[in-house]
Amino acid sequence: MLEEEKTPSIKVSQNPSFVVAVLRIGHRLVRDDRTTTHAVLVSRAFGCERIYMTDVDDEIKDTLNKVNKRWGGEKEFKLEIIDNWKQIIKDWKQNNGIVVHLTMYGALINEKISQIRALNQNILVIIGAEKVPKEVYFLSDYNIAIGSQPHSEIAALAVFLDRIFEGNQFKRKLTNESVKIIPSERGKNVIKKK
Numbered sequence: 001m002l003e004e005e006k007t008p009s010i011k012v013s014q015n016p017s018f019v020v021a022v023l024r025i026g027h028r029l030v031r032d033d034r035t036t037t038h039a040v041l042v043s044r045a046f047g048c049e050r051i052y053m054t055d056v057d058d059e060i061k062d063t064l065n066k067v068n069k070r071w072g073g074e075k076e077f078k079l080e081i082i083d084n085w086k087q088i089i090k091d092w093k094q095n096n097g098i099v100v101h102l103t104m105y106g107a108l109i110n111e112k113i114s115q116i117r118a119l120n121q122n123i124l125v126i127i128g129a130e131k132v133p134k135e136v137y138f139l140s141d142y143n144i145a146i147g148s149q150p151h152s153e154i155a156a157l158a159v160f161l162d163r164i165f166e167g168n169q170f171k172r173k174l175t176n177e178s179v180k181i182i183p184s185e186r187g188k189n190v191i192k193k194k
């Protein structure tokens with residue numbers, strides 16, 4: 001075994017006491033169902049407690065319900081379809097949370113992540129399905145770039161969540177699943193629970 005394999009490179013610190021939710025604004029005119037689903041799945045699998053989405057069909061709720069039923073998480077992860085994203089931001093701030101908007105124009109994540117973690121406050125992460133309204137830049141406490149090149153809101157979200165949770169998101173248990181994966185180096189090991 002290589003030395004790096006024995007010692008994980010991700011520093012594992014105590015679970016943070018803050019919660020993270022995602023606000024995804026917009027939906028591209030060209031149907032964007034796969035990226036919508038991926039935004040939900042990444043938020044769920046990377047430790048968030050909820051995602052708020054604008055401009056999406058109700059069908060996405062069925063998709064999430066199926067995933068939660070099979071793999072767990074009905075209690076731990078929620079999806080809300082909303083109209084008024086400004087109200088979500090306002091309420092979040094009123095409840096003493098901070099708002100982090102992910103954009104390629106923002107300050108570099110490497111320079112800001114320690115500061116954001118140290119605040120130990122609940123975080124609302126905003127991602128755009130397309131260009132977001134200018135106001136988002138001013139309503140947010142932080143505009144953060146995951147590198148200064150355009151890529152994808154799903155990639156940006158995954159990197160941000162991994163940095164904020166420092167790898168601990170994968171220790172979270174999602175409950176009431178009907179099947180469970182037993183991690184194994186080769187092949188599939190899945191047990192049926194119900």
Ligand code: SAM
Pocket residue numbers: 102103104105126127128129130131132144145146147148149150151152153154156
């Ligand atoms: N004009 C965009 C921007 O501000 O990042 C790119 C639009 S991209 C189609 C959709 C979303 O992907 C953006 O709203 C942003 O949340 C995310 N995104 C893309 N590249 C990013 C990057 N380098 N850093 C952070 N977020 C990024």
